[in-house]
Amino acid sequence: AAASALSMLASTAFAASLTVGFSQIGSESGWRAAETTVTQNQAKERGIDLKFADAQQKQENQIKAVRGFIAQGVDAILIAPVVATGWDDVLKEAKEADIPVILLDRQIEAPDSLYLTAVTSDQVHEGKVAGDWLVKDVGAKPCKVVELQGTTGSSPAINRKKGFEQAIAGHSNITIARSQTGDFTRTKGKEVMESFIKAEGGGKDICAVYAHNDDMAVGAIQAIKEAGLKPGTDIKVVSIDAVPDIFLAMAAGEANATVELTPNMAGPAFDALEAYLKDKKAPAKWIQTESKLYTQADDPKAVYDAKKGLGY
Numbered sequence: 001a002a003a004s005a006l007s008m009l010a011s012t013a014f015a016a017s018l019t020v021g022f023s024q025i026g027s028e029s030g031w032r033a034a035e036t037t038v039t040q041n042q043a044k045e046r047g048i049d050l051k052f053a054d055a056q057q058k059q060e061n062q063i064k065a066v067r068g069f070i071a072q073g074v075d076a077i078l079i080a081p082v083v084a085t086g087w088d089d090v091l092k093e094a095k096e097a098d099i100p101v102i103l104l105d106r107q108i109e110a111p112d113s114l115y116l117t118a119v120t121s122d123q124v125h126e127g128k129v130a131g132d133w134l135v136k137d138v139g140a141k142p143c144k145v146v147e148l149q150g151t152t153g154s155s156p157a158i159n160r161k162k163g164f165e166q167a168i169a170g171h172s173n174i175t176i177a178r179s180q181t182g183d184f185t186r187t188k189g190k191e192v193m194e195s196f197i198k199a200e201g202g203g204k205d206i207c208a209v210y211a212h213n214d215d216m217a218v219g220a221i222q223a224i225k226e227a228g229l230k231p232g233t234d235i236k237v238v239s240i241d242a243v244p245d246i247f248l249a250m251a252a253g254e255a256n257a258t259v260e261l262t263p264n265m266a267g268p269a270f271d272a273l274e275a276y277l278k279d280k281k282a283p284a285k286w287i288q289t290e291s292k293l294y295t296q297a298d299d300p301k302a303v304y305d306a307k308k309g310l311g312y
């Protein structure tokens with residue numbers, strides 16, 4: 001026990017000498033805000049000096065922030081990349097400066113030699129889990145789905161769409177009638193859902209809404225209620241993230257299922273970084289987080305209570 005306490009102390013002391021830049025996307029969702037809090041807490045616990053930059057949803061701000069971190073000579077950079085493409089140049093600059101980069105929660109289209117590792121979920125799988133739930137729930141009944149996509153060009157929007165489509169392929173009773181971006185926000189989710197309801201005969205023709213995140217689902221629930229329909233019953237609601245608010249909606253019978261995405265991407269990222277900087281132990285290029293399905297059968301109120309305080 002004494003030896004392990006000593007090694008923990010040594011590792012904290014090592015981390016305490018590190019400065020890490022974090023380019024965050026913004027605060028579009030409850031999940032995003034929690035990821036920021038968890039990252040800051042993880043850094044504090046390890047004694048890491050975290051330089052935080054909020055990009056307000058713009059890739060150009062992220063690129064500027066990363067260049068700033070390189071100029072400051074930080075020991076490492078965390079990036080939650082808002083979109084999947086356009087990263088090669090700035091990542092090459094970080095590599096030339098010998099600064100390891102770790103991607104958080106979203107993937108990019110670039111050679112993996114340009115970053116140390118990516119801590120993300122399998123986003124295609126997330127979409128598939130959501131779609132599989134719907135397939136099972138609907139059975140043989142005809143079902144017109146409307147889809148609220150995440151930010152255009154972001155890896156979760158691309159992949160969660162793909163996974164859901166894979167799940168419903170071969171089930172000709174389930175069709176995606178409309179699909180549009182709601183930008184991962186509540187406001188946009190509500191707005192787009194209102195337009196779907198209008199376009200689909202006042203909503204009576206819609207059997208389910210699939211939202212790429214819970215915040216858009218919460219916005220959609222509001223729109224469904226305002227249209228005089230019952231979310232969770234008249235229109236099924238399935239989404240991704242598992243933030244506390246969706247469990248409140250599930251407890252009220254207004255949402256049906258969600259797929260969990262941990263906001264703790266920083267813990268595994270810092271573990272990998274410390275091992276790499278200390279022992280030159282290169283991590284796997286992909287550190288995959290879990291994607292657990294929750295339904296109304298999971299005592300949503302209890303899950304809500306357990307989740308509060310975990311960065312949310």
Ligand code: AHR
Nearest residue numbers: 029031032105156184213
């Ligand atoms: O990249 C992860 C996604 O981004 C989350 O599902 C969503 O809520 C967030 O804004």
